[in-house]
Amino acid sequence: MISVNTFDRADRSLFGYKAFIVLTDSMAKTDFAAGDLVLVKEVDPDTLKPGDIISYISRDPQNNGKTVTHKIRQRTTDAYGAPGFITYGTTTDINDDTVVTYPNVLGKYQGRIPKVGGFFSS
Numbered sequence: 001m002i003s004v005n006t007f008d009r010a011d012r013s014l015f016g017y018k019a020f021i022v023l024t025d026s027m028a029k030t031d032f033a034a035g036d037l038v039l040v041k042e043v044d045p046d047t048l049k050p051g052d053i054i055s056y057i058s059r060d061p062q063n064n065g066k067t068v069t070h071k072i073r074q075r076t077t078d079a080y081g082a083p084g085f086i087t088y089g090t091t092t093d094i095n096d097d098t099v100v101t102y103p104n105v106l107g108k109y110q111g112r113i114p115k116v117g118g119f120f121s122s
Contacts, residue, residue, distance in 0.1 A: 016041050016042045017039055017042075017107075017110070018039070018040050018041075018107055019037055020037070020038050020040070020055055020069060021035075021036075022037070022038055022069065026070065026089030026091050026092065027069065027070065027071070027089055028090075028091050029091040030071075031109070032069075032112040032114075033114075035115050035116075036115060036116070037113040037116040038055070038111070039109075039110045039111050039113070040054070040069070040106060040107030040108060040109050041107050041108055042106070043105075043107055045083075045102040045105045046083075046102070048105070049072065049075075050074050051071065051072065052071070052108055053069060053071050053072070053109035054069070054070070054072060054085070054087070054100070054105055054106070054107065055105075055106040056069075056104045056105050057104045058104075059104060060096060060097050060098040062097075067106065068087075068096075070087040070088055071087060071089075071090055072085045072087055073085075073086045073087060073095060074086050077099070078101055084099040084100050084102060086099065
């Protein structure tokens with residue numbers, strides 16, 4: 001039996017893969033929707049590039065500590081010079097407020113299982 005606790009935990013992976021239940025439609029325009037289960041694979045953040053989709057731990061005050069899966073718009077650095085990414089949700093096409101630095105990257109999006117997340121969260 002698989003418990004819902006298996007998902008949505010950034011500290012758990014299986015063969016380098018992590019699974020997260022999508023809670024919003026911020027990427028529904030192009031890639032996945034609320035209720036889908038997304039799979040991400042641990043990668044070296046230095047290999048990521050614009051257009052890649054990543055899951056990361058948000059440091060934005062509105063959702064600090066939550067896992068977010070958004071597309072990389074560009075590489076950048078934060079206010080302290082640490083390398084990172086400007087990310088955005090494709091539904092709004094608006095940049096996220098906070099730079100995603102390398103230590104907060106959980107992995108690169110590999111695919112989705114449509115509507116399966118709803119099964120595990122109900």
